[in-house]
Amino acid sequence: MAGRALAAIVSAGLSRFGKLEGFYAREIFAQAVKEALERCPNLDPKRDIKSIFVGHMMESTEHQGHTGPLVADWVGLNPAPAVRLESACASSGLALRFGIQAIMAGLADVVLVGGVEKQTHLATDDATEYLAMSADNFFEQWHGFTFPALFALMARAHMNEYKTRGEHLAMVAVKNHRNGAKNPKAHIQREITLEQAMASRIVASPLRLYDCSLISDGASCLILTEPGLAKRYTDNPVYIMGTGQASDTIGLYERSDFTSLRATVLAAREAYEMAGINPEDVDVAEVHDCFTIAEIMHYEDLGFCGKGEGGSFVESGATEIGGSVPVNTSGGLKAKGHPVGATGTAQAYEIYLQLTGQAERRQVQGAEVGLTHNLGGHGSTAVVHVYRSSG
Amino acid sequence: MAGRALAAIVSAGLSRFGKLEGFYAREIFAQAVKEALERCPNLDPKRDIKSIFVGHMMESTEHQGHTGPLVADWVGLNPAPAVRLESACASSGLALRFGIQAIMAGLADVVLVGGVEKQTHLATDDATEYLAMSADNFFEQWHGFTFPALFALMARAHMNEYKTRGEHLAMVAVKNHRNGAKNPKAHIQREITLEQAMASRIVASPLRLYDCSLISDGASCLILTEPGLAKRYTDNPVYIMGTGQASDTIGLYERSDFTSLRATVLAAREAYEMAGINPEDVDVAEVHDCFTIAEIMHYEDLGFCGKGEGGSFVESGATEIGGSVPVNTSGGLKAKGHPVGATGTAQAYEIYLQLTGQAERRQVQGAEVGLTHNLGGHGSTAVVHVYRSSG
Numbered sequence: 001m002a003g004r005a006l007a008a009i010v011s012a013g014l015s016r017f018g019k020l021e022g023f024y025a026r027e028i029f030a031q032a033v034k035e036a037l038e039r040c041p042n043l044d045p046k047r048d049i050k051s052i053f054v055g056h057m058m059e060s061t062e063h064q065g066h067t068g069p070l071v072a073d074w075v076g077l078n079p080a081p082a083v084r085l086e087s088a089c090a091s092s093g094l095a096l097r098f099g100i101q102a103i104m105a106g107l108a109d110v111v112l113v114g115g116v117e118k119q120t121h122l123a124t125d126d127a128t129e130y131l132a133m134s135a136d137n138f139f140e141q142w143h144g145f146t147f148p149a150l151f152a153l154m155a156r157a158h159m160n161e162y163k164t165r166g167e168h169l170a171m172v173a174v175k176n177h178r179n180g181a182k183n184p185k186a187h188i189q190r191e192i193t194l195e196q197a198m199a200s201r202i203v204a205s206p207l208r209l210y211d212c213s214l215i216s217d218g219a220s221c222l223i224l225t226e227p228g229l230a231k232r233y234t235d236n237p238v239y240i241m242g243t244g245q246a247s248d249t250i251g252l253y254e255r256s257d258f259t260s261l262r263a264t265v266l267a268a269r270e271a272y273e274m275a276g277i278n279p280e281d282v283d284v285a286e287v288h289d290c291f292t293i294a295e296i297m298h299y300e301d302l303g304f305c306g307k308g309e310g311g312s313f314v315e316s317g318a319t320e321i322g323g324s325v326p327v328n329t330s331g332g333l334k335a336k337g338h339p340v341g342a343t344g345t346a347q348a349y350e351i352y353l354q355l356t357g358q359a360e361r362r363q364v365q366g367a368e369v370g371l372t373h374n375l376g377g378h379g380s381t382a383v384v385h386v387y388r389s390s391g
Numbered sequence: 392m393a394g395r396a397l398a399a400i401v402s403a404g405l406s407r408f409g410k411l412e413g414f415y416a417r418e419i420f421a422q423a424v425k426e427a428l429e430r431c432p433n434l435d436p437k438r439d440i441k442s443i444f445v446g447h448m449m450e451s452t453e454h455q456g457h458t459g460p461l462v463a464d465w466v467g468l469n470p471a472p473a474v475r476l477e478s479a480c481a482s483s484g485l486a487l488r489f490g491i492q493a494i495m496a497g498l499a500d501v502v503l504v505g506g507v508e509k510q511t512h513l514a515t516d517d518a519t520e521y522l523a524m525s526a527d528n529f530f531e532q533w534h535g536f537t538f539p540a541l542f543a544l545m546a547r548a549h550m551n552e553y554k555t556r557g558e559h560l561a562m563v564a565v566k567n568h569r570n571g572a573k574n575p576k577a578h579i580q581r582e583i584t585l586e587q588a589m590a591s592r593i594v595a596s597p598l599r600l601y602d603c604s605l606i607s608d609g610a611s612c613l614i615l616t617e618p619g620l621a622k623r624y625t626d627n628p629v630y631i632m633g634t635g636q637a638s639d640t641i642g643l644y645e646r647s648d649f650t651s652l653r654a655t656v657l658a659a660r661e662a663y664e665m666a667g668i669n670p671e672d673v674d675v676a677e678v679h680d681c682f683t684i685a686e687i688m689h690y691e692d693l694g695f696c697g698k699g700e701g702g703s704f705v706e707s708g709a710t711e712i713g714g715s716v717p718v719n720t721s722g723g724l725k726a727k728g729h730p731v732g733a734t735g736t737a738q739a740y741e742i743y744l745q746l747t748g749q750a751e752r753r754q755v756q757g758a759e760v761g762l763t764h765n766l767g768g769h770g771s772t773a774v775v776h777v778y779r780s781s782g
Binding site for chain 1 (some may be wrong): 415442443448449450451453454455457459460461463464469470471472473474475477478479485489490492493495496497498524525526527528529534565634636637638639640641642647652653657669720739759767768771772
């Protein structure tokens with residue numbers, strides 16, 4: 001790998017994902033931080049952690065904004081600077097990016113980045129409506145476009161253009177549930193069959209229930225240091241080699257092509273160039289499977305396969321554990337769950353486990369290079385990071 | 392000034408502040424960007440601006456989140472990376488800080504930072520409730536603590552401890568309205584008398600109507616470059632010499648002292664040290680006068696006067712235009728207005744005008760060193776920046 005390390009991950013934490021009744025967001029975040037601190041006994045959090053970056057999407061769910069100092073206070077890190085980043089479901093992917101920037105800028109040598117969301121206490125209609133607030137209010141939300149509807153349009157376009165079939169979508173769900181069944185923190189730890197997926201009820205045609213990710217509670221975090229400091233805290237750091245971010249139009253209606261997400265293409269290009277790698281160098285990836293069609297589009301936009309080949313790529317088994325580029329070994333948003341603000345750093349948590357050999361029953365043997373891809377809205381934001389093991 | 396420049400402001404823009412009927416937030420933001428681009432004809436925005444940082448506090452007001460790519464799209468800057476920062480009323484102060492970080496990190500050489508809020512279409516009760524979402528939901532909001540109530544507790548404590556009087560609070564209002572009357576973009580361009588302020592109705596005792604800042608619509612932005620590039624875009628850049636940020640507990644009830652905001656003290660210390668200056672070096676400052684008592688506390692916490700002397704400091708005239716440290720020459724949140732997400736970079740806009748000699752009737756003669764102080768919530772976040780003129 002040609003690039004230089006931007007920052008190092010010296011520890012990571014993840015709450016259980018799912019319906020976490022009786023806990024507020026601040027308490028769920030503390031669960032993730034507790035794990036990260038326990039993994040890293042050499043760290044004195046009050047002394048060492050200089051800044052905190054928190055991804056949190058929806059203030060409406062708990063009638064609570066200002067989440068940066070809120071969770072910093074709750075985990076005992078006040079008065080360290082703390083801020084909330086919001087870019088819809090890419091919120092904590094951006095928390096990660098800005099934590100890296102703070103280190104690169106020389107303003108902090110150790111930072112905590114993470115994300116949290118609490119949403120299962122809401123009625124599904126309310127959750128769907130709050131989530132839709134990251135689409136264009138006046139030209140999308142107002143006309144009834146929820147996220148399943150927006151991704152259904154993309155699925156139709158992809159099927160029409162590239163002969164992608166409903167079975168291909170279902171294969172993504174089957175794979176991710178198979179992986180999630182091996183993840184003790186996943187929201188749904190249960191395999192499903194292709195027949196179950198294909199027979200599930202329509203949510204927004206052609207998307208069925210099993211094509212949609214989950215409404216989950218959860219939190220995730222990472223402790224980052226400047227690369228030269230990492231060995232003070234762990235023998236086995238993971239280095240962040242590339243970061244990329246791009247935007248697209250806020251409205252799907254403004255785009256000329258519904259079968260590709262340009263922000264993903266641009267963010268991946270930036271991250272690959274910074275890391276000095278090509279897509280075929282990636283050993284394990286977590287991508288933003290908010291809907292099964294999204295994972296298929298990401299295979300193509302990230303360069304794992306050619307344009308229009310995403311359907312046959314999943315069918316080939318290439319993205320299974322044991323395949324050429326295992327994708328969503330954690331179970332992904334589909335089975336591990338999707339507490340939206342927590343998803344970006346939860347993806348990085350899985351890559352941290354994989355590149356340090358701690359992924360247990362879902363370990364990708366010999367994985368040295370990892371990638372995370374986190375999407376905001378229907379691709380109005382994309383953030384890509386590239387990682388390498390210290391081995 | 393001992394420090395090195397972190398970044399340069401090469402242009403700035405501000406919408407009119409006030410009740411901007413018929414405009415959505417995205418359109419108001421575009422008004423600010425239009426001014427910044429017109430001031431900077433050498434800049435090709437699509438080619439040069441590499442990243443966008445947007446402060447926006449409340450997604451509930453327009454049922455719209457994901458404000459980063461939204462406004463980037465609306466001002467024609469898609470696909471540049473764009474993100475929303477939220478730290479209550481300090482949201483765009485943090486957008487500024489993270490824009491600086493991106494430049495210091497070497498990830499971008501030219502960035503747009505700014506903020507926006509649209510709230511005057513709401514009923515006052517709804518606006519007050521949405522604003523209160525940045526206080527602690529379970530231990531403050533739920534019990535009826537709105538921001539006037541929280542700052543009223545601080546005012547009572549300060550009055551009790553330091554003999555601060557209602558007249559002192561009113562003097563802040565009179566000064567800021569006097570300045571606002573000279574600002575053609577201010578929400579209220581009208582002087583008031585001490586008697587008017589003292590006779591206005593009680594909002595939360597001891598705070599009266601004229602002790603409270605305004606509910607306004609508005610937007611603000613700055614174009615930042617790495618210091619070495621600034622002269623490509625302007626003959627008269629303003630250099631950012633220091634940035635500081637700190638947090639405090641999310642709940643006022645958790646604090647041992649109600650008469651000082653510790654986050655301000657810590658953020659100011661960081662910014663002063665980085666810039667290599669002392670408080671007495673500051674020629675002009677914009678501080679976060681969300682309530683008049685807040686401005687009095689900030690004088691003390693920023694080191695402009697001693698602890699407990701804030702009341703007599705405003706009475707002395709030191710903070711008037713022509714005094715030793717003019718404060719809130721723009722009119723401040725009190726008269727210029729307080730579109731919360733826009734306030735941080737609006738403060739920097741005023742300092743930019745002052746340090747480039749463009750402040751017209753409110754110009755501070757010979758001003759070379761400026762300071763901005765932006766507060767989130769009741770001091771759970773504070774951000775301080777130090778600036779110097781290129782002259």
